[in-house]
Amino acid sequence: MIQILRTTETEEYRILRGTAADYAARVLAPVAEELDAPTGTPFLESMNKASELGVLRAFVAEESGGGGLDDYAFCVALEEMAVESAGAATALLIHNAALLPAIAASGAPELEAVMGAAFPMSLAYPGQVSLAGGKVSGQVPMAFNAPAASMFTVLARSTEGIAVAMVEPGSEGVEITPNEHQMGLRAARCGSLHLTAVEPLAIIQADNEMVESLERLLHLGFAAISAGIARKAFTTAHAYASERYQGGDIIVHHQALRLMMAEMVSGIEMSRAMIKSACEEGGLAPALACRIEATDRALRSATDGVQVHGGYGYMEDYGMERLMRDASWCQIYPRPNQESLLTLLDLVEG
Amino acid sequence: MFDDMLGTAMSERGKQLLKDFPALQVLHKHDRKGVNGMIKVAEDCEEYNRRYAEPMALEIDERIGRDHDYFNWDIVKAGCQYRFLSLAIPEGVGGIAGKYIVTNMALAVHELCSTCGGIGLIFGAHTLGVSPLITAGAMAHWDTVLHEIAEEEKKGNPVLMAYAITEPSAGTDVEDPEFLAKGKIGMEARRTKGGYVINGRKCFISNGREAKYLTLTAALDRNRPLETWTTFLIENGMPGYSTPRVERKMGQRASHATELLFEDVFVPDSHVLGYPGDGMVNGILMVMGASRGPVGAIATGIATGAYNHFMAWAKTRRNGHAPIDEERIRMAAADMHAMLCANRNLFINHALVADASFGKVLAHPLVNSTYLTPRAIRTSKPMYKLLNSMAGKAFINTLLGLFISDEEITHILALASMAKFHCADNAMKITSKALELMGADDSEDRRWVEKCFRDAKLCQIYEGTNQLNRLCLYDTEISKELTVEIPRPFRAPLKVEVN
Structure with a gap:
C-alpha cells in the first residue's frame, strides 16, 4: 500500500490511528459486506469489540470507564474505521453523539441508566418533536441506529427552550419504522420515529x-x-x-x-x-x-x-x-x- | 403551433416531444409521417411506463438486490404489444424499423429509462444484440432470427438478443482499434472444418442469460486480435455454451449482466457475420456508431426521471414550506433543466445524422424490393447459401458501401461518442446533485432518485468508458487519425498504426 500523506500527528494520535486501522482491517473488513446488507438489522457484534479502542464511550472520562478522547482522536478513529465500513463508523458516531447531552449533564443520578446504555444509541434529530407536560410527541424522519437502538436521545422543543429527552425504545407511544430502502451507510440502519405522548426516562435541559x-x-x-x-x-x-x-x-x-x-x-x-x-x-x-x-x-x-x-x-x-x-x-x-x-x-x- | 394543417390535434405527449426536441419540431414540417411515427413510439413508451414499469420498477430493483438471479419476464412480455423488441428489425421481415431506426430507438430508451433504467436496458441491450446483424448486412439471418423475434413478439412471446463484446481482461481494449491491437484477449475462435470452435469467456453481458440469440465478437487468432476480430451469431443451446453467473449490480438491475462461458462451442461458417477479420468495423465501430448515441439517451432518460422526482419533492409543501420557494432550489432546477436540454440535443443530433445514413439504407427501395420476393424463396436453402457465400456478402457490402460513405460512418461514430460521454456525465451531475439537495428525506421521491443515481453511473462505464469515448471523439473528429471504412469485399482488413 502506498503512503498517502505525511503526518505531523503526535505519537498519541499515531498510536491510536494504528490501532484503529488494525481493528478495521481485522474486525470490520471481513464483515463489511454483511454490515451493508440491504435489509434487516445489521451485524453489530463486531462493533462491540470497538470498546477495546475506547471509542464506544469516546467522550466519557477515562476514570469513569470511557475513552477520554478529544475531538481529533475520535476523528482519527472514525476515519480509520470508515476505510473498511463507513456504515459502522457512522453507527459509532451517532452513538457517541447521542451520549453527549448525558455527559454534559454528568452526575445526575437519573442518567445512570443512560450512561450505561448498550451500543448503539440513536440520535433522534433533526425532527419535529415537542415536550409538554413531561411527555414528548412528534416525529423524526431519519434517525440512524433507530431499529437497533438501546436508547433514543430526542431533541425536543419545550416552552423553556430546547430539551433533551432520553427515551427507551420499549416505552409506550414509541413507534419505530425501519427504513428498508436505505441506500448508504446501512450498518447504521435508519428508521423513522413517531412519538405519541411518550414518558421519557430522563429529561436534560439544554441550550443552543x-x-x-x-x-x-x-x-x-x-x-x-x-x-x-x-x-x-x-x-x-x-x-x-x-x-x-x-x-x-x-x-x-x-x-x-x-x-x-x-x-x-x-x-x-x-x-x-x-x-x-x-x-x-x-x-x-x-x-x-x-x-x-x-x-x-x-x-x-x-x-x-x-x-x-x-x-x-x-x-x-x-x-x-x-x-x-x-x-x-x-x-x-x-x-x-x-x-x-x-x-x-x-x-x-x- | 404543433397541430398539423389538417387540423388533427396532436397529443399532449407529441406536443411535449416537439418542444423537448426542437430538431424534431422542424423535421415535423417536412416529414410529418416520420415524426408522427416517433411521437407514436414516445406515446407507447409512456403508456408502457404508466401501466407496467412504474408500478413494478422499485420492486424489481429491490428484489434483484436481494436475489440477483431473479429476472422478471412479465415486464418484457408486456413490451411485446408495443413492439419494443422489433424497433431495429426491418419492416420486410416483420419488424417496425424504417428510415428513423436510430432516432426511434433513442427516443424509446430515453422514454423508458425516464421510469426505469434497468427495464429500458433490457430493450436497449436487445437492440444492441440485433444491430450487428444489420451493420454486417447479414441478410441471411434477417429472415430467420429477426423474423422469428418479430413474429413471436406479435404473439406476445419475447425472444431476446444480446451482444457479447467485453472480456474479463479486456473491456476498453475491445472497443477501440488501436487498443485492440495491443489487447490481451482471452477468447479465441479457432478455424475448423465447416466453421469455428470458440473457447473463452465474456463478462458483463446485458441480457446474456435470457437471450435466445447472441451476437459475439471474437479473435480468430489471440495474438493478432485486431486483424482477426470477427463477429458471430450464437444460439443459446449450442453445445458447450453456458451462462455460469449473473453479476450483483449497483443499478440498472432489471437487466442481468451475465458471464458467458464458451467451451469448444462449434459455430458454423453460416454464423459468421460479414467477413472473417472485419469484426472491428462491422461489429464494433459501426455498431457503436449506432448505439452510443442511444446510451446517451438512456443516461438522459434516467436523469429526466431523477429531475421529475426532484421537482415533485421540491413542490411538496411540508409544514408550510416547499423547497421550490427557495431561490437556490430554483437555480438548481434551472441548471438541471439546461443540462437535460443539452443532452437531448446531443443525442437526437446524433440519431438524426445516423439515420441519414443507416435509415436511408433500410428504407431504400432496393432493400425493400428484396422483400417482394416470396418468403419461401428468401428462406430457401439455396438463397441462404448464396447470402452466406463470399459472393453474396460481397454483393451486399458493395451496395452498403454505395449507400454509406466511410466519412459518414466516421462522423456518426464521433457524434455518438460525444453524446455518450457528455450525457452520462451530466446524468451523474444531475442525480447526485438532486440527492444532495433533497437531504435526509424519507419520501418515495428520494427513493426513486437514489435508484436513478445508482442507475446513472453505469452509463459512464458501458459502451466504452467515458474516457475511451473522449479519445474516440478526438481520433475521429478532431485529429481525424481514425477513419472508419466499411468492409469491402476482398480488401485487406483494417490497419491501425500502433504507437
Missing part, C-alpha cells in the same frame, strides 16, 4: 450551546468518515490500476486515470488538513466548512474510484459501488450540504 456541540461533532465525524471513504477509493483504485492492463499498458500509466487519482489524493489531503484544523480551532463554522468540503470530495473520489475499476467497480463484489452510496449519504446529515453552506455564512456573519 449543547445543540451546537452536537452538530459540531456530527460535522467533524462525517468529514472524518468521508476522508476514510476517499482513502479507500484511492488505495483500491490505485492498486487495481497498477495491475489492470488496457490500452497497451497498465492503466495507472494512463494520464486520464492519473488525473482522477491525483484529485483523490488532493481531496484527502485537504479533508484531513481541514479536520485537524477544525478540531484545533473549535467552534461550529470550521467544522461545518470541513464537513461540506470533505463530503463533496469523497463523493467525487468514490465515483471516480468506480470509474477506474470500469465494469468491475459497478459490481457489488468489489466494494467500490458501496463507497459511492455511502459518500452520497454523508452529504445530507444532519442537513444537506447546500443548506449547510447558507448556515455557514450565517455563522460567519455572526
